[in-house]
Amino acid sequence: MYVLVRQAGGGDLVVEPRDEAGASLQPPRRLSLDEFRTFVAARESWALEGRPRWVWDDTGHTYPLLLSAGIRVERCHDLRLCHVILKNSALTQLSELALAAPDRWDAASAVTADQIELRATLFEFDVDDDHGGDDLADHAADGTGDSGATEPGPDSRAPESTSGREFRRQLDAVASAAEPGRLRLLLAAESAGALVAAEMRFAGLPWRTDVHNHLLTRELGPRALPGVRPDRLELLAQRIRLELDDDALNPDSPQELFKALQRAGLAVTSTRGWELKKLEHPVIEPLLQYKKLSRLLSANGWTWMESWVVNGRFHPDYVPGGVVTGRWATRGGGALQLPRQIRGAVVADDGWKLVVADAAQLEPRILAALAQDERMATAGRGTDLYAGIVASGVVETRDHAKVAMLGAMYGATTGESGRLLPRLARAYPRAIALTELAARAGERGEVVTTRLGRSSPVPGQGWHEVQAQAYDLAATATDERRARSQARDWGRFTRNFIVQGSAAEWALCWMAEIRRELAALPASGAGATSALRRADAGPGLAASAARPAAPGRARAPFDYAPHLVFFLHDEVIVHTLAAQAEVVAKIIVTAAETAGRLLFGDFPVDFMLTVATVDNYAQAK
Structure with missing residues (x-):
């Protein structure tokens, strides 16, 4: 069974049970935020009856309301992410959804082909704050016992909501497709990825700012005043000026640098590193070093650390489906481009480990x-x-x-x-x-x-x-x-x-299986870290991540259970109690095999993993 969730005025939410065809089973009910949390927590505890699939416009907006109260959901269906897939898929081009005039579901992610930059890394672009989430398991719930729900309000007498109409259009589009099974798995995997993204942002990647500061100082020299280069960068800048015979050159200015290189007789068409590597001149070695360290300072330096690391956690803003191929992007923090120089700052908590796995030659x-x-x-x-x-x-x-x-x-x-x-x-x-x-x-x-x-x-x-x-x-x-x-x-x-x-679809199925199996592990209080560490969960997140919302929920779920904390195309990191590291590693390996079978059946292809259990990320590379 599905439960449709939509926002209402005053911070309230409206819930409406629906059947497998998308038809309403009960009148919509309007709930306060606390009532909504209680409603969800109760249904997520129905292991025997089966948990519902939560249907909402945007996982990135709705799911944090539950995570901030210590509540996780097993699965959901994100309308916005699924709309993008079904609108554009060749398998659904005759559906009502695909043939409909553009509407609000299209506006948030409208990107024309002329806006796509063709390059080897493939077409990354930002989208609105709309994500999605859904686990791969197929469960149902009977929708009875609406504990904590208010009496039906005006919403129950109103015409069907836009979310409800969109949900039925999506179900119809899948049902009418030539190969609906493929699309059902894709929508489930895409939505599962959005649940993972929201959870990783909420839980955060464990980060030691003292280690980060040490690594930056080792690479760049001590932190300088604003507008002043750290010592090592300034020394490199002086060498560049000397080799190019230009005392006033600012190596941070592409225009000035380009002109200086041409004056030195170098036939350059740009100042990009890959082009500079082809040249022979005494300036090339210090210039390439300068560009590398300058990038480190601007992308992951002290300012970045102060902006993105809160209470020992880095909270990146992942964007599932942010690349046209289905790969993820990030809206801030640069989680997909953490340089090797600072990976040593990703340190497991005391009594915990990082299980790092990447798929070898995935594509x-x-x-x-x-x-x-x-x-x-x-x-x-x-x-x-x-x-x-x-x-x-x-x-x-x-x-x-x-x-x-x-x-x-x-x-x-x-x-x-x-x-x-x-x-x-x-x-x-x-x-x-x-x-x-x-x-x-x-x-x-x-x-x-x-x-x-x-x-x-x-x-x-x-x-x-x-x-x-x-x-x-x-x-x-x-x-x-x-x-x-x-x-x-x-x-x-x-x-x-x-x-x-x-490959992106395989990775989504891999993560969904990892998430499902980790959630099935017995909870352990041994070595659990303080919930107070998440008192401020970072930019845009609720301030009391460990606040209980239902009986028996004493702390945020990620303080005592293994959980995904990082994803990079073909690589994942799980933060786990040391005692569970071995079983977590096995889960990750088995999940890769399962993902292969989901996509390719019995075709005999191996998806090999390199798995390392470490104290810090740098040890895995």
Whole structure:
């Protein structure tokens, strides 16, 4: 059974039980915040009868109201995230939802194809504060016993809410799809990810500011006054000025630096690090060091630490589905780009451990499974996939295997990658053919779809205009070259979309399984940390994270149970009591196997993990 939840005036919430078809089972009930918390806590305790799936507009807005009272939910359905998937999926294009005129559900995440920047890291963009969450298990509840609910108010006599109509449209879209099972799993996984994101933000990543300060001082020198460079940066700046014979140069100014490099006779087109590495000049070594340390200071320096680390916890704002392929983004804090220099500041609490796991060669393994290429899957069975490719005699070195595989997935056709790709195509024709077909589809302006049903956006109007111009009778050679270049760019996008998007789906299923299994572990009070440490849970969160909301809830759930605290595309960290670290590691490994079966059935592909139980994050790398 579902329970639809929507916001009402004055901080109240309206709840309405609904059946599997989305039809109302009982009149809506308007609850105060405290009544809502009691209502949810009671139903989440119904282990025998089955817990409901909570349906709400935005997990990121609603779920923290429960977490701040020590209440976790097993599963939910996020209307906004699911709307984006169903609106754009090729599997639902004939549904009422897909054919409807744009409405408020589209406005929050409207991003045109012309706004997507084509680059190797693939299309990251910010969205509104709308997340989603839903566990993969399928449970039901009978909806009786509305303890704490007020009598039906005016809401129960009003026309159906926009949330209710949207929910029914989504259920209808899935039911009418050619392969509804794929979409059901995708919506569940996407929503489960949003629950994880909200919980990780609330619980926070354990962080030692004293260690962070020590690491910054070691890398940069003592903290300087505002507007003054730390010692090591200033020394590097002086070396750069000396080598470029420019006493007034500000190396933080790209414009000044660009002109100074050209005056020194260096043929540069930008000041990006990857271009500078190609040059030979005495200034290059100190300049690259300066750029690296300057980035550390600006992105994760003392100001960042004071802004984002609260009471020993880093509370990043994850954005599930924030990338068009389904990958996550962050709205603040840069959790997806924590540099190695400061990972030692991520330290487990006393009596606790960090279990760090990352999936080895995830995207190539996903490609093998998508293409059902058994030879490629065999190369990675029980071993490093790139080493397996070398052992199969396809290329000479592991670096060659990696370069060739990245070229296949990202469309690199020149240099070393272009030279090696034909060997890869001969050895693994099904896998390489899949990427080539996706690329050709993109070049024609068509969409491609991931394993579970997320489809790529169509090119924008500007792209189509350029293509049309190339076929005009008056088209010039320049018009034709421009059209071919843009078509190839979009082909590179669709080539990788199916791989990166399917890998994101695997990662969501992996996290959902980890979360479910961790929640099933028996609670332990041994070594539990003080709930007062979460008294201020960080920017935008409730101030009393450990305040009990229901009988028996003495402290915030993350103070005494293992829980996910970090996620980076193919890597997770679980913070756990030391006594449970071994079982947590097994849960993570088993969850990876389960995620593989959910997406690819019995196809024999290994999703290998590197798992380390450590006291601080730096020890895992």
